[in-house]
Amino acid sequence: MNPEHDQQLKALLREWQPEADLPVRFESEVWHRIALHEEKRSSWMNFDWLLQITCQPRLAFAIVAIAVLMGTGLATWQAQQNYHHAMAASKTRYILSVDPFANILLTSNR
Amino acid sequence: MKRLVVIVALAILLGAGAYLISYGVARCTFCQMPDASDPSCWLRVEFHLSDVQYAQVKKLEADYHPHCVAMCDQIKQSRLALKNLILANGTMTPEIETALQKDSAVQQEWREDMLRHFYEVSQAMPPAEGKRYLQIMEAQTLEPQKAADAMVAPH
Numbered sequence: 001m002n003p004e005h006d007q008q009l010k011a012l013l014r015e016w017q018p019e020a021d022l023p024v025r026f027e028s029e030v031w032h033r034i035a036l037h038e039e040k041r042s043s044w045m046n047f048d049w050l051l052q053i054t055c056q057p058r059l060a061f062a063i064v065a066i067a068v069l070m071g072t073g074l075a076t077w078q079a080q081q082n083y084h085h086a087m088a089a090s091k092t093r094y095i096l097s098v099d100p101f102a103n104i105l106l107t108s109n110r
Numbered sequence: 111m112k113r114l115v116v117i118v119a120l121a122i123l124l125g126a127g128a129y130l131i132s133y134g135v136a137r138c139t140f141c142q143m144p145d146a147s148d149p150s151c152w153l154r155v156e157f158h159l160s161d162v163q164y165a166q167v168k169k170l171e172a173d174y175h176p177h178c179v180a181m182c183d184q185i186k187q188s189r190l191a192l193k194n195l196i197l198a199n200g201t202m203t204p205e206i207e208t209a210l211q212k213d214s215a216v217q218q219e220w221r222e223d224m225l226r227h228f229y230e231v232s233q234a235m236p237p238a239e240g241k242r243y244l245q246i247m248e249a250q251t252l253e254p255q256k257a258a259d260a261m262v263a264p265h
Binding site for chain 2: 054055060063064066067068069070071072074075076078079080082087090091093094095096097098099100101102103104
């Protein structure tokens with residue numbers, strides 16, 4: 001580019017004043033939109049954090065491992081609960097079979 | 111995004127697989143579930159009885175059962191007679207006194223018989239388990255109402 005033209009262009013730009021009418025509260029609206037955008041980016045609900053985690057192999061592995069551990073823990077807890085319920089019911093059946101008074105009390109309670 | 115879907119799907123799949131396998135293994139660990147059709151099976155599981163001990167307990171149960179049924183009928187009749195007398199009379203009568211005494215005698219007999227049976231069963235068990243059995247069953251003879259309430263209450 002010609003340096004002379006360049007100087008002229010710079011001078012012209014310095015003199016130029018835009019005459020567009022900006023809407024009322026234009027500046028505050030711009031800052032408001034920027035703030036909203038920032039807020040959206042940092043929100044937990046947009047799952048960007050999950051996307052970032054899954055990009056890291058260690059963290060992705062941790063997610064799968066936690067799911068496996070939770071499945072194992074839940075199954076063991078549920079099996080134990082079922083066992084205790086079955087044992088309690090069995091104990092009741094035994095007591096009813098040996099205790100005539102419990103039998104009468106229970107049938108009169110029902 | 112595709113990577114995220116794959117990892118979440120893998121986590122759900124492996125988590126569900128781990129649940130199913132662990133549930134199967136845990137059920138096997140607790141596989142000595144008492145037989146619902148046999149009331150005395152609870153003793154075998156709870157007190158870790160051997161086949162010989164369990165056979166002995168079963169024999170004791172079989173001997174005791176007819177007497178238990180007879181006692182049940184006696185208690186029922188005694189209670190019913192007492193209830194009818196109380197409702198039929200507006201005041202304390204000699205008949206009610208007699209019925210009360212009879213009810214107490216029946217209860218006394220029932221408690222003695224049951225306690226005798228508990229002692230016999232406990233002696234068929236290993237000493238430590240026999241002691242634990244007596245501790246559990248003691249409430250049935252001393253506080254039958256409380257024990258019955260505990261049975262009705264949801265577990």
